[in-house]
Amino acid sequence: MKRYSVFAVAREALRHHTGWGRAWRAAEPKKKYDVVIVGAGGHGLATAYYLGKNHGITNVAILEKGWLGGGNTGRNTTIVRSNYLQDPSAAIYEKARSLYEDLSQDLNYNIMFSPRGVMMLAQTQHEIRGYKRTAHANALQGVSTEYVTPDRVKELCPIINISGPRYPVLGALWQARGGTARHDAVAWGYARACSDMGMDIIQQCEVTAVRSENGTVKGVDTTKGPIDCAKLGMVVAGHSGVLADMAGFRLPIESVALQALVSEPIKPCLDVVVMANTVHGYMSQSDKGEMVIGGGADGYNNYTQRGSFHHIEETVRALVETFPMVSRLKMLRQWGGIVDMTGDRSPILSKTPLTGAFINCGWGTGGFKSIPGSGWGMAELMATGHSSLTKAFSLDRFAEGRFIDESVAAGVAH
Ligand SMILES: Cc1cc2nc3c(=O)[nH]c(=O)nc-3n(C[C@H](O)[C@H](O)[C@H](O)COP(=O)(O)OP(=O)(O)OC[C@H]3O[C@@H](n4cnc5c(N)ncnc54)[C@H](O)[C@@H]3O)c2cc1C
DSSP states (O other): OOOOOHHHHHHHHHTTTOOOOOSSOOOOOOSEEEEEEEOOSHHHHHHHHHHHHHHOOOOEEEEOSSOTTOSGGGTSOOEEOOOOSSHHHHHHHHHHHHHHHTHHHHHTSOOOOBOOOEEEEEOSHHHHHHHHHHHHHHHHHTOOOEEEOHHHHHHHOTTOOTTOSSSOOOEEEEETTOEEOOHHHHHHHHHHHHHHTTOEEEOSOOEEEEEEETTEEEEEEETTEEEEEEEEEEOOGGGHHHHHHHHTOOOSEEEEEEEEEEEOOOSSOOOSEEEETTTTEEEEEOTTSOEEEEEEEEEEEOOOOSOOHHHHHHHHHHHHHHOGGGGGOOEEEEEEEEEEEETTSOOEEEEOSSBTEEEEEOOTTOOSTTHHHHHHHHHHHHHHSOOTTTGGGOTTHHHHTOOOOOTTTTSSOO
16 A cells, blocks of 8 residues: 555656555455445444454455445535443443544545534523533543533634524533544545555445354355355444344334435634534534535335425524524535444344344434444454444343433434
């Protein structure tokens, strides 16, 4: 792999950028791998990367039915934070956030991590209590957050209306080292590093069946033929129920569409991420100047990968109330992704009833921020059979009633 550096950029500038190679190889499947990962989204790629980097397992194939990063990883609004309430959540999300801090250096790929600060507005008495409780929990967990006053909110975000008629801003939970990162770059950076370790990334390769013998996984059937493997990682977000069905077990998961939209680009006016859970909308400004806007998930199950009009209306109405200047902006485009929601709004990183098969799913509306931590823990689980990061997120918690309730932290999500 050619390392990216200031010298490489200067050299290529001098020769009209003719010397850049492909970032990753276009591989064809081999007959057998030690590990097959299904799904080349952020979580699948990060799992493969840390299998190689931390555990020396590089005979790995990553199978993707579409194109790399074309699922939710390339469709999200890129918010990174770790201000969750429960200890296992804070541990995995904070691990991820801290890995994001120097992921560009680690991958030698600029993922444009921007720790610009994330604020979650408190607009009801209930939210004040909830966010103060989270701030106290975060202090005990070693996650740096604070509860701030409305004046401080206005100072951090001058374009906000803190005295709206319906829901005035009463305070906020502020995480100064939260922020955003470039979503595609996270997938591309991991893919490049995996390919460099000799792993095969195979796009346009849909898994159509999971093969097993005596309760142990043997391989998968794909649109490019059968592939054998000793271990299988299923990391397919909104299609997890479909994959689990192929592997012969059921998941407590629902798939729904979640959508986002961006405005026309405007001059810089918002340098933090603002989430308004009560009115149901959130906004940040991209480096291109577009306002990146999101809201709630569809209220019914579907696999449509596009948004619905009533949500656009609802989300924009919420934002106009919070940021009156939005009312004069034109919206450029809108899209959707299929997110995988569990009942307790926490993910599943687990062994499965099929020996040798593992599942990583249930990140719902908020799994971009956790990609590095999830990959780290999932790789450890697959390589060694145990990970302190993933232990609490096992499938059996639903049978045993050990829920990790994050329905408040994941309220509007993200
Ligand atoms: C509109 C929107 C906004 C969001 N905003 C945020 C946010 O601000 N912050 C945040 O943290 N999270 C956010 N999320 C959630 C986040 O995007 C996801 O949790 C995360 O990207 C999931 O990553 P993944 O790798 O698990 O899934 P994906 O990126 O969806 O990857 C799964 C891959 O599996 C492939 N696949 C499926 N079935 C098969 C098969 N049979 N064979 C082979 N391949 C298959 C798919 O094609 C897909 O590429 C948002 C999501 C959406 C939709």
